[in-house]
Amino acid sequence: MDNASHIDVIVVGGGLAGLSAALVAARMRLRVVVVDAGKPRNAVAAHSQGYLTRDGASPAELLRLAQEEVAAYGVELLHDEVLVATKTSGEFQLELASGGSLQAGQLVVATGVKDELPELPGLAELWGRDALVCPFCHGWEARDLRTVFWATSGIDLHRAALVSRLTGQLTVVGSQQLIAENAAALEQLVQRGVALQEGEVAALESDGDSAGVPRLRGVRLADGRVLPAQAFYFLSRMQPHDEILRSLGAAMGETPFGPFVRVDQSGQTGVPGLWAAGNVTDPGAQLVHAAAQGYRVGASLAATIALG
Template sequence: MTETHSGTYEVAVVGGGAAGLSAALVLGRSRRRTLVVDAGGPRNAPAAHMQGYLTRDGMSPAEFLARGREEIARYGVELVRDRVVDVTGGFALTLAGGATVRARRLVIATGLKDELPAVPGVAERFGRDVLHCPYCHGWEVRDQAFGVLATTPLSVHQALMVSQWSKDVTLFLHTVAESELTDEDRRRLAAAGVAAVPGEVAGLVVEEDRLTGVRLADGTTHPREAVFVAPRAIPRTGLLEKLGAELRETPFGAYPVVDATGLTTVPGVWAVGNAAGFGEQVVNAASAGYRAGATVNGELLMADLDADARV
């Protein structure tokens, strides 16, 4: 993989996950001088496999990204392992390594960070038998005894969703009071056969490197084989904020206002993947990157043609 340290590019892509690499692939194939700045740390790194991506179902996230990096290199896209620490209008990117990179257009694909509940065992088992997305992992743990760790009233929705994959689901209310459950919540939980257990969760029970139960603060243990949890999403919007992009509040944090192509309220700046929203799966992120890459190329082409026409 070619690495760069400074220069001027037509497009700089910040973030080398599925969305960023997909945008870079389209731009490279469009003969645009493109740079990808990748700090590493993809959101799905804890998972051994990614699911639900047609023709890539079951592939490891690491292999997926490695192939993507190989593909963009075929078209002359450069990649630097670094982190963007500052950006100014124009666009000038300052990298942690000290280099300054300039680009005519920016694609921000910095994703988000998952903050897990501070329950012993959760972080250690995350991506294995502590899970967050039934579409990503539900099939692999189907028909097992599920636990759902409630951290907000929205956890009821997660418990109802995972009941599609198992009929043995227990919702551990943890930090959610029973009084916070609405009548509708109770009716739906009952209809789904989901038991709601009050009390704080003290930790997970692990035996021979396998999750076997959930232990409450009162000492009682409930046998479980998989636990679903909803991490708190922390959007990585620092660069977008520096550029003055408008953000919108959502139940999962503040994300940039974008149009159907990912264009933000800042001309020349696109946001894709989890940088633009919480619910983007790998396949969605790749699609968004493709759409943004094609749009950026067309926008640059028309801008150059209009400039030539004025000469």
């Protein structure tokens, strides 16, 4: 691409948050470049749910449509990775993995998170199919299935309550300590027909389906028992891709999921010209929230430029 001509906005991360910011900014006649490494968080899932008008579309299809829409407004999409970001004299400079560099006065970081899976044999091959984290994303598709919920913290039991709405065949597995410390919450679940098993989850067991794709068969506990299961809920650890934001001085705030970069109501960090949207700043954001946050950032930075 021609880097010599002036770029108004660089968006790092081409998921729905970044592309939504790009769409709105480009429609305000700003020159926008999106740099995307092409590893959206939900890539392992066959379908994405709950995005109105596109419920059930594959993550790849949703992104393809979004890329087409932004391209129609002249947004340039680079398949690359930003390695280093600096700011001098009011301009952001980005160094790319390909060796190139980019410069602009406004920088949107929408780089998402990485889900770190617990070390559990058999989990990685079932992740996003039968091994799930989000009842809102996959709960309907896994409704009525024989389900095991691995409870690893007391505050996480609210997800078990949600799952109990989706299947009448739910077993919650937790350690002796977790069960003792959360007796009241667990009793409520038991009253709703949820089975409770004390134990440590040791592995997931699977069989290949007719196409050879691994499907969950059971959850093995440390004492050797195997609980038959078709769906398994667990908690991943979300690691924000926030190196760029932190290196530029963005402030952090505490969340129930650990420290995340803090933004104001418009999506701006405390650093002038530096914006963030989507999971990188909001661990709870689903696709529709990520897109909405990107929209807000695109509109806010366009207003900043227009008024500046």
